[in-house]
Ligand code: NIG
């Protein structure tokens with residue numbers, strides 16, 4: 063057979079981790095990372111065209127660019143399926159208050175927390191927001207995150223929420239990292255609506271959702287992927303949105319063509335899991351205090367469970383989401399950073415994988431699938447991202463470690479040697 067020309071050949075990887083899957087990975091399958099020793103892959107026009115043994119691929123393909131990954135691990139780009147990366151300012155003062163003993167919910171009830179970031183974000187113009195966020199995306203990409211979901215939720219007013227969506231759109235069309243947008247107008251009750259949260263819910267339903275749906279229809283995102291729905295999220299929690307309010311907002315979003323997601327069971331179990339599943343949510347996120355009944359419900363659904371070890375580590379709370387029980391029950395589990403200025407100022411999925419192994423008793427292989435293929439399914443991209451398989455987008459990492467388990471084993475380093483996004487070496 064004649065040698066075929068391709069754009070890029072990565073070969074001689076000590077371990078090629080494919081995370082190959084025919085759907086979200088559950089149960090024992092979450093341990094299967096599809097390892098090929100001395101592996102290689104070929105890429106043309108941003109797409110993976112071959113995956114296999116180095117000896118075979120090196121004699122079949124000739125590439126204009128080659129990467130010798132001897133001694134290293136090659137794996138899919140990491141996918142971060144839950145962040146609040148667009149915001150202004152920081153909350154380092156609250157960090158210090160929490161270290162001194164104040165709780166996250168106390169600070170939030172006293173008008174700090176999400177509302178303090180809301181004030182900073184409302185005060186920032188579009189250019190400032192884009193500039194601050196761009197630096198965060200650079201850090202994410204350097205740590206191996208090639209696709210990131212970003213939520214609004216610090217505007218909490220129609221024009222400011224749209225400003226956040228515009229910032230996300232400007233970044234998506236100009237930064238190599240791929241961005242999946244989520245509308246989270248129901249992240250907190252803004253001060254103008256204190257004591258009348260139902261009125262704020264009506265503002266979200268009557269004004270924000272229609273305007274946001276309109277924005278999305280004409281956005282760069284809809285041009286790129288006309289079939290992809292915008293996600294809508296709600297923070298279902300005490301001092302935020304009740305179960306009934308969550309249901310009302312997600313149902314209104316669904317009716318406007320959006321796909322639900324929800325922050326549920328972070329501190330209080332209000333029944334958000336069942337509501338979200340019933341509305342066909344693509345994911346339910348947090349799950350720190352999810353009970354056995356809801357675990358069983360989730361296991362029987364197509365909804366992905368997204369857990370956030372960095373949040374409680376950051377908040378100094380010893381308890382964690384029951385990730386081991388979730389996996390053993392058959393829930394399709396994913397990991398995220400939750401990158402935000404309050405509960406999780408965390409950029410690093412490698413660190414999150416390390417925390418998930420230690421605090422949630424995931425095996426390194428499970429953490430790997432949870433931060434790649436399952437994370438991609440949590441944001442509707444599992445069919446095209448999250449694994450190294452023929453036909454998938456060439457989002458690839460070369461890790462300077464001899465064994466994939468080193469990623470979770472080291473805490474706080476950066477194993478990423480090279481990032482390939484959409485076939486392009488960054
Ligand atoms: O996922 N819980 C609600 N939202 C974020 C926190 C955002 C913030 O603290 O600014 C979360 O933890």
Ligand code: FE
Pocket residue numbers: 144145146325400
């Ligand atoms: Fe969050």
